[in-house]
Structure formats: C-alpha cells, structure tokens
Amino acid sequence: MDLNEYQKKMEASELKKTLNNQILELLELFVDLSDLDYLSFYKFDYEYNVFDYEYSLNKDGDKIDKPEHFGKTYRIKIKKDKLIYGYILIDRRIKSKKILKRLLNKIKKHFHEKKQLEKKLLDSDASFNIYVVYDEELKAFSDNLKSGLKALFNTEVISTKDIALYSSQLKGKDTKHIIIYLVEDQNKIVQDEQIIKGLNELIIVIGPNDHSISMYCGKLGIENYISINEFKAENIKSIILDTRKELLTKNKYGNKIIGITGITGGIGSTTISMNACDLLSTNLPEKNILYIDLSNTKAISNLFLEGNPLPEKTIVDLINSSEFNIESNLENGLIKRKENFYCITGIQKHIDKEYIERDVFIEKLLEYISSSSDYFNFIVIDLGEADASNLKSTLYDVVNDLWVITEMSLPHTSKLKTFYSLLKRAGLKDKTSFVINRFDSKNAISISDATSILNMNDDEKKLFNEMKIPNDYEDLGSCWNYCKLASEHAKNSIFVKKLDSILENKGFYKKEKKSETKSSLFSFFKKSK
Structure with missing residues (x-):
C-alpha cells in the first residue's frame, strides 16, 4: 500500500466514524420525536444471514443495556432496494408522520454511505x-x-x-x-x-x-x-x-500448508516442525520448503536453523518489509538454509507478542503466505502452544493439515480434550491429526485410557495410535546441547526414524525399498517419484 492509498484509507476511516456518530444522533432524534423511551438496533450479518444486536439508545442519546421485552415488539427494517442493513426494534406502535419518514430516509441514506465506505476500507463488500x-x-x-x-x-x-x-x-x-x-x-x-x-x-x-x-x-x-x-x-x-x-480458506496453488501446535509449551512442536521440514527437503529435493516460526514466546528456531542467538531480522521485520520476493526477503529476515529449505525465525522481543496478534499483522501474514505459495510446495507453520487467540484461530482455518502435539500424561490429555472439542465445534476435525510425543515416558497413561477420555470413535483411535514418537532423550539431548537438527546429526535415531515414517505414511513422500545386497550402485540411477 503506497502513501496515497494509506491516506485515502485513513480519510475513509474517519468519515466512517463521523457517519456512525450522525446515525446515533438521528436515532436519538427518532426516539424523541416518536415519544419512545428507547429503541434497539440490530445489524444484518450477510455472511451468516442473521441479525445481530448492536446497541440500545434512550431519548437522551445514551447507550443503555439491552432491554427485556415482555410484550409485543415492532420492527422497522433499514434497507435500500434489496440490500438490508438492519432493523430498529421498538416496543409499541407509533403514528406515521411525514417528519419521521424523512428522518428514516436520512438514516437509510447514512447506512448506505457507511456500507460504501466499508467496501473501500475492506477492498471488497464480501468474502x-x-x-x-x-x-x-x-x-x-x-x-x-x-x-x-x-x-x-x-x-x-x-x-x-x-x-x-x-x-x-x-x-x-x-x-x-x-x-x-x-x-x-x-x-x-x-x-x-x-x-x-x-x-x-x-x-x-x-x-x-x-x-x-x-x-x-x-x-x-x-x-x-x-x-x-x-x-x-x-x-x-x-x-x-x-x-x-x-x-x-481454499488453497489455490496445490501446495500443502501444515500447522503444528503443542498442547502445552515445551512439548516438542518446534523440534518436530524443524526436523519435519528438513526431512521434507531431503526426501523431496525438487520441492521448495518454507518453515515459519509463529511461537508467541521468544523463538529458539534461530539457534538451530541459522546458528544465530540474536538475529537482526525476525518475522515481524519480514512481514512488514514488503511483499514476497526471494531476493529482497533474504535481506529482511528470510533465511536460506539449503537450496530448497528456507525459514523465517520467530519473535525475539516481548513487545512483538502483542503486535503479532493485531489484525494488521495477520492480514499481511496471510497475504505473504498466499503470494509465497507460488514458490513453496510445503509451508510448515510452527504455531507454538495451542490457544484460541486471534492469530492462531485464523491459521487453524488456513492450514490444510493441523498437527496437535501432546504427551500421554493425564494433565496433557485433559487439556487436549478441551482443545479437541473446540476444534470439532469449529469444523476442523477432518484436518486435525495427533502426534503423541514421548509416548513411553514414565507416568504416561495408556493409549486406550487416553482415547476413552477423548471420547474417540474407532477411526480416530486408529489415527491417534499411528502417530507415536518414543522418548529419545539421549539423541535429542545431544542435538539440543549443540543446537543441531537431529535429522542431520542423528539420522539413525529413533526420533528421526519415527518422524520419517509418519511423513511417509501420511503421503508426503515415498521411499524406494532398497535390496539388502549390491543396491548402492543401482540406487544411484533411481529417482523418487
């Protein structure tokens, strides 16, 4: 957005505030001239085709609590042609007067002007x-x-x-x-x-x-x-x-956007996200992979992916800098780890935690993800700890696959039950998978007990049972001490083998089975599909 467009948006926003105040004044006058004690206004929500309560006004122009109606009520619809803006609710009949008709026409006109302004502000009247x-x-x-x-x-x-x-x-x-x-x-x-x-x-x-x-x-x-x-x-x-x-939320480019979130902090979502990206880039050399760290705590991915404890640029700088462009983005926070593996490291300052929840950042982020989809075949978003914040709720909708990382302790399972219930109510059940990290740890409950607590059906139980990663503290601990990816420095570890198996079973790639003997020379000439 250039300076002229920004100024126009600001002017439209100020004009919208003025129109809102004028509508309130006209409604106050309507209450007074109709000799009413109050009126209520309900706005029409075109996406859900319902009327939502907005506010109630008394004859002094003060907003009051929503009144309780025990008797008959009457509606005055506010619309222009076939476009409905809402209705006024009153609790008794009023006499038809010329001045009231003129006043209603003026109110309708103001609502129409407000609607046109909203088009300019949102660039579109509807989704x-x-x-x-x-x-x-x-x-x-x-x-x-x-x-x-x-x-x-x-x-x-x-x-x-x-x-x-x-x-x-x-x-x-x-x-x-x-x-x-x-x-x-x-x-x-x-x-x-x-x-x-x-x-x-x-x-x-x-x-x-x-x-x-x-x-x-x-x-x-x-x-x-x-x-x-x-x-x-x-x-x-x-x-x-x-x-x-x-x-x-349809993805127009045929790529895959994977969101990975942990039921609590420190449960392994960043470890799994980073290593999954590296395995994808290794097994799919012809595909481009992007890792995005969207943890809302101080990020650590920069230690592993760029070896820098204090990066000069983070996701905030990148998303605010410009639209997607590989060359310019590499100067503003995009890191090229290998030829087909890029990453964007997360926030480093506490003040940025509030900023990434703002609508302006979320809008720019979605634009960036949309435009970068032309280049990247897989975008893996590390969402950190699961919650219902504005940022994460938006991205739960956007991703194609949502991986929820949990452990088999009773507190984790109880929290997972609440979160899974929210996902199902939001219509996200079909895109959700569970990764059971460190499933064989001490004090872990059984899979059957966990699925019973979660009220899962047979299909859900099968999925819950398939994506299990055992506790591999020795190999992962060593990699963490030196800030190294297990997929590069502990390739034969239990953790890497199991994560590799999960990605293959979910259809991200398929490895050719090698014969036991004399396969090395011939495998050189084979190519994965």
Whole structure:
C-alpha cells in the first residue's frame, strides 16, 4: 500500500466514524420525536444471514443495556432496494408522520454511505462473489435467481452466458467465488469442461432431473447438483453457508500448508516442525520448503536453523518489509538454509507478542503466505502452544493439515480434550491429526485410557495410535546441547526414524525399498517419484 492509498484509507476511516456518530444522533432524534423511551438496533450479518444486536439508545442519546421485552415488539427494517442493513426494534406502535419518514430516509441514506465506505476500507463488500452462468432459454430464471441471491447475501452477483469472460477475476487471490450453472442439458458443462477443471471454487449446477448429467458433473468434481424442478433458494443458501469456511480458506496453488501446535509449551512442536521440514527437503529435493516460526514466546528456531542467538531480522521485520520476493526477503529476515529449505525465525522481543496478534499483522501474514505459495510446495507453520487467540484461530482455518502435539500424561490429555472439542465445534476435525510425543515416558497413561477420555470413535483411535514418537532423550539431548537438527546429526535415531515414517505414511513422500545386497550402485540411477 503506497502513501496515497494509506491516506485515502485513513480519510475513509474517519468519515466512517463521523457517519456512525450522525446515525446515533438521528436515532436519538427518532426516539424523541416518536415519544419512545428507547429503541434497539440490530445489524444484518450477510455472511451468516442473521441479525445481530448492536446497541440500545434512550431519548437522551445514551447507550443503555439491552432491554427485556415482555410484550409485543415492532420492527422497522433499514434497507435500500434489496440490500438490508438492519432493523430498529421498538416496543409499541407509533403514528406515521411525514417528519419521521424523512428522518428514516436520512438514516437509510447514512447506512448506505457507511456500507460504501466499508467496501473501500475492506477492498471488497464480501468474502466472495457469485457468478450465475446460464443457457439462453433460462435467462428469466437467471434474473430471478440473481435478485434472490443478492438479497440473501448482500454480495456481488454477476450473470453471464460465458464464464470465460471472467477468467482473470476468477484467478484473483483476494476474493473467493461461487459459480452457479443453470443448464437445460449438459452442453454448456461440456463446453466449459477445461475451465471447470482449472477452477478451485465452489460450483453448483442447477439442471434437469437427468441422472447422466448429474453423473457427468460428479466426474468433474462438482459435488452439488440440484434438479431445477425441485429448486428452492434455501437449497443454495444452505450449501453456501455450510461450505463458507472451506470456501474462504481454499488453497489455490496445490501446495500443502501444515500447522503444528503443542498442547502445552515445551512439548516438542518446534523440534518436530524443524526436523519435519528438513526431512521434507531431503526426501523431496525438487520441492521448495518454507518453515515459519509463529511461537508467541521468544523463538529458539534461530539457534538451530541459522546458528544465530540474536538475529537482526525476525518475522515481524519480514512481514512488514514488503511483499514476497526471494531476493529482497533474504535481506529482511528470510533465511536460506539449503537450496530448497528456507525459514523465517520467530519473535525475539516481548513487545512483538502483542503486535503479532493485531489484525494488521495477520492480514499481511496471510497475504505473504498466499503470494509465497507460488514458490513453496510445503509451508510448515510452527504455531507454538495451542490457544484460541486471534492469530492462531485464523491459521487453524488456513492450514490444510493441523498437527496437535501432546504427551500421554493425564494433565496433557485433559487439556487436549478441551482443545479437541473446540476444534470439532469449529469444523476442523477432518484436518486435525495427533502426534503423541514421548509416548513411553514414565507416568504416561495408556493409549486406550487416553482415547476413552477423548471420547474417540474407532477411526480416530486408529489415527491417534499411528502417530507415536518414543522418548529419545539421549539423541535429542545431544542435538539440543549443540543446537543441531537431529535429522542431520542423528539420522539413525529413533526420533528421526519415527518422524520419517509418519511423513511417509501420511503421503508426503515415498521411499524406494532398497535390496539388502549390491543396491548402492543401482540406487544411484533411481529417482523418487
């Protein structure tokens, strides 16, 4: 963002504050002229399609606690055309007066101006756009659907007969898209087959009750096919809302983003993260690996990955310096450990702990991850201790795989139960794996006791049992004393062998089985896939 853009954003932000104050003054006047004791305002949340309580005002313009309503209440909807901004709730009828109508129109106008300002501040009115692609014979249906979707989601809806006209917009990283096909037969789907295969968006097809078309769409990876005879707007609405989180966090580049977090500090998340990255870079020499240290305590990865106890640049400097560019980033905190293994070390100052939780840092970080995805095939994010902070909750959504490191003690298992419950409620269960570190330590409880405490089903128990790492204090202790990676200096250790096995079992790479004798000469000529 250059200086002019920044100044425009600041001006828009100040104007938004002014509009908010003017809206409050107009609502206060409305209470007074209507001879009401108070009113409440509920804002429309277009992403969830619900009205959220904002505030209540009395006739003196003071904000008061949310009133309890025991009798009948009345709503005055605040909207312009089909865009809804919210409603005013009052507890009795009021007489229609010309001055009140003019006042309401002015309130609506201010809300509309505020909405336009929010577009400028956020660069987009919504997290997604909707495209309706239609056959000519279904144009009237398309027009009606467009109006309905616009009202349902308060978002941009574009109708077109040719989706190829919008290919550049669909490839943009900043906004996700929903594409709805309205078809009479499968011709348009066949015509757009190559385009559809290249898209990583939510696609819905509304068409005739024809099993062959539905099957054809399924082969193209289109999971949502709705018969036009049974179509209801609510069907579209539920599909979009149910897949909203998945839509907003889809990775457009086919790379893998892995988040690794420990149920407590000191449980091994940094050790596992760094060594996993080194194993990936060794076993996949044609792939580029990026390690990001996002621990919110003083980082230690710099000791192992760059051999520097006091790095001049950290993740804060890098993310604030510029957009992703290998050459310039190497001068601002990006470390090249080997030809295909890069790393970004974490914070060193306590003051930075608060900064990395701010929205401005999180936004820049997500932009960096998005743009660096063109270059890096695997991005491993060391998230430190698990918690529900703003930064970590955002990244739990973004990653493709979330590894939760735990031990088999009763306190760790109890904390894991609470955290796993939060992950399941957030819809993150399917991307979550558990790594049981030092599972054979003294005072460790059994796997069956742990899975019983966690209320796991048979599939979850199997996963919980597969990713176990034994206590390898001797080898790891030696590596820690000299700040060396076990994957480089203790290659035959139990820890490295087990971590290597976990990565292979999860499909990150596959090693060729070597024969017992005379394999060294011939293995030189073999290449891993």
